[in-house]
Amino acid sequence: MADKVAPGGMKAIELEGNEIVICNSRGNYYSIQRRCGHMNAPLDLGTLDGIYLTCPMHCAQFDITNGEALSGPVPADISHEIMSPVLGKYMQNIGMLMNYVRMESIRTFETKLEDGWVLIAL
Numbered sequence: 091m092a093d094k095v096a097p098g099g100m101k102a103i104e105l106e107g108n109e110i111v112i113c114n115s116r117g118n119y120y121s122i123q124r125r126c127g128h129m130n131a132p133l134d135l136g137t138l139d140g141i142y143l144t145c146p147m148h149c150a151q152f153d154i155t156n157g158e159a160l161s162g163p164v165p166a167d168i169s170h171e172i173m174s175p176v177l178g179k180y181m182q183n184i185g186m187l188m189n190y191v192r193m194e195s196i197r198t199f200e201t202k203l204e205d206g207w208v209l210i211a212l
């Protein structure tokens with residue numbers, strides 16, 4: 091039911107093996123793949139602002155109308171001065187490796203509202 095997704099909200103579902111997030115953007119419904127195109131974080135735990143969805147893990151942004159990746163991951167702004175040298179080196183390595191992780195746009199699904207139900211075409 092459409093009323094299970096509050097305005098500005100998201101709801102994760104599984105449909106025939108597909109992990110999908112239904113987004114309610116100002117009364118318009120969109121369906122996108124649940125997993126981020128960076129490192130598979132669950133996008134329903136991110137934030138939705140209009141048609142822009144921000145990943146909860148590294149803050150990549152997606153357009154929910156077409157799945158386009160609008161920005162890549164944002165490196166964590168963690169001061170190495172407050173960490174032990176071992177942890178600081180670890181975080182430095184993680185930051186370097188993040189540059190090699192590919193960023194992909196995400197899949198969208200045709201979605202329509204009919205008699206109060208959200209219909210999704212796979």
Ligand code: FES
Pocket residue numbers: 126127128129130131145146147148149150162163164
């Ligand atoms: S997992 Fe989504 S931006 Fe990294």
